[in-house]
Amino acid sequence: MGRYDLSEAEWRLIAPLLPDKPRGVARVDDRRVINGIFYVLRTGSPWRDLPERYGPYTTVYNRYNRWAKAGVWVRMFEALAARSPQSMHLIDSSIIRAHQHAAGAKRGVRITPLAVLVAD
Numbered sequence: 007m008g009r010y011d012l013s014e015a016e017w018r019l020i021a022p023l024l025p026d027k028p029r030g031v032a033r034v035d036d037r038r039v040i041n042g043i044f045y046v047l048r049t050g051s052p053w054r055d056l057p058e059r060y061g062p063y064t065t066v067y068n069r070y071n072r073w074a075k076a077g078v079w080v081r082m083f084e085a086l087a088a089r090s091p092q093s094m095h096l097i098d099s100s101i102i103r104a105h106q107h108a109a110g111a112k113r114g115v116r117i118t119p120l121a122v123l124v125a126d
Contacts, residue, residue: 008059010045012037019089023082025073034061034069042066 012020017037024036042060046053056063073079 008041008045008057010048011041012044019086020082023078023085025076025078034065039066039069043070 020040021036024040027033027036038059038061042056042063043066045051045060046056046066053063053067056066060066
Protein backbone atom coordinates (compact mmCIF):
# COMPACT_ATOMS: atom_id res chain seq x y z
CA MET A 7 0.00 0.00 0.00
CA GLY A 8 1.39 3.36 -1.04
CA ARG A 9 1.58 6.51 1.03
CA TYR A 10 -1.47 8.05 -0.65
CA ASP A 11 -3.59 4.89 -0.90
CA LEU A 12 -6.93 4.56 0.86
CA SER A 13 -7.12 2.46 3.99
CA GLU A 14 -9.79 -0.25 4.33
CA ALA A 15 -11.93 2.01 6.52
CA GLU A 16 -11.73 4.88 4.02
CA TRP A 17 -12.53 2.57 1.12
CA ARG A 18 -15.61 1.20 2.92
CA LEU A 19 -16.93 4.77 3.21
CA ILE A 20 -16.26 5.71 -0.42
CA ALA A 21 -17.12 2.49 -2.30
CA PRO A 22 -20.94 2.75 -1.95
CA LEU A 23 -20.84 6.35 -3.24
CA LEU A 24 -19.31 5.43 -6.60
CA PRO A 25 -21.45 4.97 -9.71
CA ASP A 26 -22.39 1.45 -10.78
CA LYS A 27 -20.15 -0.30 -13.25
CA PRO A 28 -21.49 -0.58 -16.80
CA ARG A 29 -22.61 -4.07 -17.76
CA GLY A 30 -20.46 -6.17 -20.03
CA VAL A 31 -17.45 -3.89 -19.86
CA ALA A 32 -14.43 -4.99 -17.86
CA ARG A 33 -13.17 -1.95 -16.04
CA VAL A 34 -10.03 -1.13 -14.09
CA ASP A 35 -10.61 -1.52 -10.34
CA ASP A 36 -12.25 1.61 -8.88
CA ARG A 37 -10.11 1.55 -5.75
CA ARG A 38 -6.94 1.47 -7.81
CA VAL A 39 -8.17 4.38 -9.93
CA ILE A 40 -9.22 6.47 -6.92
CA ASN A 41 -5.84 5.85 -5.31
CA GLY A 42 -4.25 7.14 -8.54
CA ILE A 43 -6.50 10.20 -8.59
CA PHE A 44 -5.68 11.00 -4.97
CA TYR A 45 -1.97 10.49 -5.68
CA VAL A 46 -2.05 13.13 -8.44
CA LEU A 47 -4.18 15.54 -6.40
CA ARG A 48 -2.03 15.25 -3.28
CA THR A 49 1.37 15.38 -4.96
CA GLY A 50 0.54 17.84 -7.74
CA SER A 51 2.40 15.68 -10.24
CA PRO A 52 1.31 15.56 -13.89
CA TRP A 53 -1.02 12.73 -14.93
CA ARG A 54 1.73 11.31 -17.16
CA ASP A 55 3.96 10.83 -14.10
CA LEU A 56 1.44 8.60 -12.32
CA PRO A 57 3.18 5.46 -10.99
CA GLU A 58 2.38 2.26 -12.89
CA ARG A 59 0.81 0.61 -9.84
CA TYR A 60 -2.29 2.79 -10.39
CA GLY A 61 -2.80 1.64 -13.97
CA PRO A 62 -2.67 3.64 -17.20
CA TYR A 63 -2.66 7.38 -16.52
CA THR A 64 -5.18 7.90 -19.33
CA THR A 65 -7.67 5.62 -17.60
CA VAL A 66 -7.24 7.41 -14.28
CA TYR A 67 -7.49 10.85 -15.91
CA ASN A 68 -10.54 9.92 -18.00
CA ARG A 69 -12.37 8.43 -15.01
CA TYR A 70 -11.61 11.55 -12.95
CA ASN A 71 -13.03 13.80 -15.69
CA ARG A 72 -16.06 11.59 -16.37
CA TRP A 73 -16.96 11.49 -12.70
CA ALA A 74 -16.46 15.26 -12.37
CA LYS A 75 -18.85 15.93 -15.27
CA ALA A 76 -21.38 13.48 -13.81
CA GLY A 77 -21.23 15.16 -10.38
CA VAL A 78 -19.84 12.11 -8.59
CA TRP A 79 -17.24 14.11 -6.66
CA VAL A 80 -19.81 16.64 -5.43
CA ARG A 81 -22.21 13.89 -4.31
CA MET A 82 -19.34 12.07 -2.61
CA PHE A 83 -18.28 15.23 -0.75
CA GLU A 84 -21.87 15.99 0.32
CA ALA A 85 -22.44 12.43 1.55
CA LEU A 86 -19.20 12.37 3.52
CA ALA A 87 -19.87 15.85 4.96
CA ALA A 88 -23.36 14.78 6.05
CA ARG A 89 -21.88 11.82 7.93
CA SER A 90 -19.50 14.10 9.80
CA PRO A 91 -21.04 17.59 10.17
CA GLN A 92 -18.50 18.64 12.82
CA SER A 93 -15.75 18.39 10.19
CA MET A 94 -17.21 21.39 8.35
CA HIS A 95 -16.62 23.92 11.13
CA LEU A 96 -13.51 25.55 9.74
CA ILE A 97 -12.52 26.52 6.25
CA ASP A 98 -9.37 28.61 6.25
CA SER A 99 -8.24 31.07 3.63
CA SER A 100 -5.15 33.23 3.54
CA ILE A 101 -4.79 36.45 1.64
CA ILE A 102 -1.29 37.79 1.31
CA ARG A 103 -0.57 41.06 -0.39
CA ALA A 104 2.15 40.66 -2.98
CA HIS A 105 5.05 43.06 -3.04
CA GLN A 106 5.03 45.55 -5.92
CA HIS A 107 8.02 43.81 -7.49
CA ALA A 108 6.53 40.32 -7.21
CA ALA A 109 5.36 40.31 -10.82
CA GLY A 110 8.86 41.08 -12.05
CA ALA A 111 7.91 44.09 -14.17
CA LYS A 112 9.50 47.49 -13.66
CA ARG A 113 7.24 50.29 -12.51
CA GLY A 114 6.26 52.79 -15.17
CA VAL A 115 7.33 50.60 -18.08
CA ARG A 116 4.78 50.61 -20.87
CA ILE A 117 3.84 47.23 -22.22
CA THR A 118 3.65 47.29 -26.01
CA PRO A 119 1.80 44.72 -28.08
CA LEU A 120 3.77 42.21 -30.11
CA ALA A 121 1.90 43.09 -33.30
CA VAL A 122 0.98 46.63 -34.27
CA LEU A 123 -1.87 47.24 -36.72
CA VAL A 124 -0.98 49.70 -39.44
CA ALA A 125 -3.69 51.44 -41.46
CA ASP A 126 -3.17 51.70 -45.23
